[in-house]
Amino acid sequence: MIPFKENKKSIMKAFSNKQEERKEKKKKKLLALAKIVQLNDDDRRESAAEQIAAATCETSAHNDDDGFVKVTHKKKAAKANAKKPQISLPEQGLRTEDEPQNKRPKLAKCESIDGDSSDTSSSTELAAEQQRLKLQLTEEQYKDLRRQLRQRKRELENVPILRMREFGQRASLETPQNQRTPIFLTDIQHLLMSALIGKxxxxxxxxxxxxxxxxxxxxxxxxxxxxxxxxxxxSNESKFSQTNQIFQTRLELVLPPLKDGSIIEEMAQVPLTNVQAHKLIEEHGSLESAVEMTKDPTLLVKAIFPINEACVESKKNNLNVGDKFPRTKLLLSALQMVDEGYPMPLRGELSERFKDYVFTKDKYEPVTDNSPMFGIDCEMCRTIIGHNELTRISIVNEKLETVYETLVMPTNKIVDYLTPYSGITAEMMQIVTKTLGDVQRELKELLPPDAILVGQSLNFDLNAMKMMHPYVIDTSMCFNLSGVRRRKAKLQTLAMTFLKEAIQENADGHDSVEDSLASLKLVKMKLANSLEYGDEILTQKKRLHDIMRLASGDNIKNNLLAYASQRDKRTAIITSGTLQSQMKEILMKTEEISIQETQKSVSLYELDTNKQAINKAREVALEHNLTITNLRLGIEEFQLDNAEKTVMKIDKWIAKLWQTVAHNGMFLVLMGGSTECASGVAKIAIKKNATAVAASIAATTPITM
Known part of the structure; x- marks a missing residue:
């Protein structure tokens, strides 16, 4: 029998040998992984260097013409990317004896840096790999290499990424036109707000x-x-050669009507700085309501519906008697209307869905703060085609008078009258002859060109009417009891809570006149109070802001933006030509609380030409959190003789700005609509590591062992 002490020694020796063997395995795996990483980085740098060299050659031919010193840009780019880590292997680890230079070792099994495996086949393969590679790492080299790989992993985890959701994918130019639904300028604003402020x-x-x-x-x-x-x-997509290499994300975009400064003016409505946010919160109670109050919800609607802009000057825009804030602020934006399923005359998939729908007016006038409101409600019955069709419609005016009321015979045979909900019976429909077409014609004559339609989930009513209308107020959206935006209260609940009226209690079914009156009364009550009235989400935000402000006594820093940043986000706005006075007023208000010129959070540059604007953007982009450059292109520049030259010039501008964008910078190109086509294009890219490293190859040196 083996003595206990000797047996214990042999066990400990075997255990120690196994530990050493396991440690050597880790070293070999780590070295193989580092080698793969290094070779991949080398390939990416070479590829990116070739692209930059090609772009530099093309750009240098125009250097004198542009009047921009590129050395400045390279120094700034190098400075922005100098801290980028690279993996460097010991010399004996670069290549094996029997392996070609371009062949890369493969790991037998995916595993974390500090991981372990009990797989015997893996051990055999690793032993063979160790013998083949004939690599030896000292303890010092092993620790240093592991540190580099961990640092590399942390860097990769901190890279911002933009992913498309379903709506974004549907807006992609890769999606067939008949299935495409565009995004809106508001969507781009929201992206920029998140980029500046975060969660x-x-x-x-x-x-x-x-x-x-x-x-x-x-x-x-x-x-x-x-x-x-x-x-x-x-029409000229193939000629955007450099632009097409930069951007993978290309989306159809609906923009405001083409007029000087309209796009950039709308972009600037988002509160970009702490100073501006503080002022808006003080004025409107919460940041969310401030954002909504400073924007025109009908701006994009004007680009979609036939609205006569010439009438706007002759119309008064004072608050209606009894209103505490503009009623236009309750209107649904184009983005909200699409999200809620309102019929819209847009291209692509929506165009096919609503092809049989008609406008409530052939031509609309701009809506104002004293435009008339009409409460509307419809009742439907299920027909043989399996859908609900219009069988009753009621409309009331602001004096709570019924101005339109009729039963409607559906196009298809009724199979379910839905009496407990619609209040419609077979007896009621026996003598009805009025058709949907008759209702559509009568409503076109009845409604004024700037009418505001009010209702609960009005999208269902308009779809039943097969009509489209630009100005709508939806009580299911401007009232909220739950504190969750998507959780909507029933009209019956809202009427009891705010009006103290019991509706929809008739055993014979709903009354469309009663429902339309309730919706209109709710909106009138909200207008007589505040934007937050009846909306638990906005009320909570205002309450939270007040508590924080009183607790700290620091008015400027205690807003929602201060959580993400200790200082203001700096913005540069660059234009070719002068801005409209309205836009300048917005910028002036932003700086009202600034103490010194050096503390200005928004810098404005008005240049004479597009070329000068591009050069200025390249000069100041790295000094600001957000740089917006607005260029204006005339109709003549896209005429047959000039189109190709114009496109090549724009392609060069985009490529130059892309070179200016720093590592982890986001670049957006918004191609605005023209008088011929209201739709535009949004291109979005985030500069990834490989390109950033390649841009600063000359200024960076790898970590050595």
Whole structure:
């Protein structure tokens, strides 16, 4: 029998040998992984260096013409990316004796850096790999290499990523036109707000995309090309050679009507700084309501519906008697109407869905703060085609008078009268002869061109009427009892809570006149109070802000933006030509609380030409969190003789701005609509590591062992 002490020694020796063997395995795995990483980085740098060299050659030919010293840009880019880590292996680890230089070792099994495996086949393969590679790492080299790989992993985890959600994918130019639904300028605003503020932003782009690690973005650069429409882009897409290499995300975009400064003016309505946010919160109670109050909800609606802008000057825009705030602030925006399923005359998939629908007016007038409101409600019955069709419609005016009331015979045979809900019976419909077409014609004559329709989930009513209308107030959206935006209260609950009226209690079914009156009364009551009235979400935000402000006594820092940043986000706005007075007023208000010129959070540059604007953007982009450059392109520049030259010039501008964007910077190109085509294009890219490293190859040196 073996003595206990000797047996214990042999066990401990075997255990120690196994530990050493396991440690050697880790070293070999780590070295193989580092080798793969290094070779991949080398390939990416070589590829990116070739692209930059080609772009530099092309750009250098125009250097004298542009009047921009590129050395300045390279120094700034190098400075922005100098801290980027690279993996460097010991010399004996670069290549094996029997392996070609371009062949890479493969790991037998995916495993973490500090992981372990009991797989015997894996051990055999690792032993063979160790013998073949004939590599030896000292303990010092092993620790240093592991440190580099961990640092590399942390860097990769901190890279911002933009992913498309379903709405974003549906807006992609890769989607067939008949299935495409565009995004809106509001969507782009929400993305920029998240890029500046992060998760605390009151405006999330989650409707159409997901921005991961937004605060890791170094800065954002936006280029607006007014006059370059979707039609112009698609007609010359192949000529945007450099642009097509930069962008993978290309989306159809609905923009405001083409007029000087309209796009950039709308972009600037988002509160970009702590100073501006504080002022808006003080004025409107909460940041979310401030954002809504400073924007025109009908701006994009004007680009979609036939609205006569010439009438706007002759119309008064004073508050209606009894209103405490503008009623236009309760109107649904174009984005909300699409999200809620309202019929809209848009291209693509929506165009096919609503092809049989008609407008409530052939031509509309701009809505104002004293435009008349009409409560509307419809009742439907199920027909043989399996859908609900219109069988009754009621409309009331602001004096609570019924101005339109009729039963309607559906096009198809009724199979279910839905009497407990609709109040419609077979007896009621026996003598009805009025058709949907008759109702549509009568409503066109009845409604004024700036009418505001009010109702509970009005999208269902308009779809039943097969009509489209630009100005709507939906009580299911401007009232909220739950504190969750998507959880909507029933009209019966809202009427009892705020009006103290019991509705929809008739055993014979709903009354469309009663429902339309309830909706209109609710909106009138809200207008007589405040924007937050009846909306638990806005009320909670205002209450939270007040508590924080009283607790600290620090008015400026205690807003929702201060959580994400200790200082203001700096913004540069660059235009070719002068801005409209309205836009300048917005910028002036932003700086009202600034003490010194050096503390200005928004810098404005008005240049004479597009070329000068591009050069200025390249000069200041790295010094600001957000740079918006607005260029104007005339109709003549896209005429047959000039189109190709114009496109090549724009392509060069985009490529130059892309070179200016720093590592982890976001670049957006918004191709604005023209008089020929209201649709535009949004191109979005985040500069990834490989390109950033390649841009600063000359200024960076790898870590050595």
């Amino acid at each position: 605390k932003s009151p405006c999330s782009p989650d409707r159409w995309c997901y921005l991961e690690k937004p605060l890791r973005l170094s800065h954002s650069v936006v280029l607006i090309l007014e006059g370059l429409s979707l039609y112009h882009y698609l």
